[in-house]
Amino acid sequence: KIDPKTKYLAYKVLGLDSVYFSRINPWPIPDFSVFNNENTSNLEDAENTFHYDKKNRRIVFSGENLIQEPLIFPEGYSVIFLEGANVNLTNNAYIASNSPLNFYGNAENPIKIYSSDNTSKGINIYNTDGISRINFTEFKSGSGNSLLTINKANLVVNNSVFSSSSAQNLISVNESKFSISNCLFKGSKLNGFYSLFSEGEITGCSFKNFKNNSIQLGCSLVTIKNSNVHESTNAIVVKDKDSINPTIINIGNLNFERTKQPYLLSGNTIINNI
Numbered sequence: 001k002i003d004p005k006t007k008y009l010a011y012k013v014l015g016l017d018s019v020y021f022s023r024i025n026p027w028p029i030p031d032f033s034v035f036n037n038e039n040t041s042n043l044e045d046a047e048n049t050f051h052y053d054k055k056n057r058r059i060v061f062s063g064e065n066l067i068q069e070p071l072i073f074p075e076g077y078s079v080i081f082l083e084g085a086n087v088n089l090t091n092n093a094y095i096a097s098n099s100p101l102n103f104y105g106n107a108e109n110p111i112k113i114y115s116s117d118n119t120s121k122g123i124n125i126y127n128t129d130g131i132s133r134i135n136f137t138e139f140k141s142g143s144g145n146s147l148l149t150i151n152k153a154n155l156v157v158n159n160s161v162f163s164s165s166s167a168q169n170l171i172s173v174n175e176s177k178f179s180i181s182n183c184l185f186k187g188s189k190l191n192g193f194y195s196l197f198s199e200g201e202i203t204g205c206s207f208k209n210f211k212n213n214s215i216q217l218g219c220s221l222v223t224i225k226n227s228n229v230h231e232s233t234n235a236i237v238v239k240d241k242d243s244i245n246p247t248i249i250n251i252g253n254l255n256f257e258r259t260k261q262p263y264l265l266s267g268n269t270i271i272n273n274i
Contacts, residue, residue: 025218025239043071061085070121073097075128081137084109094121094144100128100153105136107159113147114140118166126151134160139170146172146194155200157183164188173198180205185214191237195220197245202227213237214259223250223274234261238269250274 008021043052051060062082068091073079077099083106105111121144125132131154138161139147146169155178162170163186170185170192178200185192191213201223207214210232217238229235238247252274256262
């Protein structure tokens, strides 16, 4: 963290006498504190409503689940949310997983992840080798950095809904690969979708009612196709000033309705029409 008045970093390269200057990028500090939490939740707690198979390292959520403390899943687990499962995260609870998560909702029986007291710190997936897959799932309410945070992992989301008036972001991805299709993003304090040093595709999605940004990108390669932005202050915002890793946006059939600023881009952003 630096003083906001500080604009440049001055440095020398070993072996040279010259002094070099680099402009400091105005990125907020990501809230990845849950990734460094030293506490481990008791997966064998008798009060847990999910099924825990210790021998086979398998965790299954079905039916109604009230989670009132952090759940932390180590790597090497199979974590599954079955169709129709409801997970209510209260009392500042969250799920942090070093294993991929799989949400098997369908059109008739979607999965619901929510917070009845609006204190949830969301779902956090980090440092996974496999792909987390989310199908027909509604993420609703929460007060943390994001309803869904992906850090150094792979994500595929289809036919899902993300909405919250109190979370900072709906989805945040950092150093990850993603594919998001046929999803609805609605309302948040800052951004609908936030990507930093990531690569992926957004297809057939709608972004509605964002007082700040529908999509914010930094040093990312993102393709946006057949999508819509409705009633938002800013549609796509790029704040990076990294000439080595500029943000590249491939756009095909992106529509804006009642949006004040379709684009607020850094000077070296590259846009391609596809």
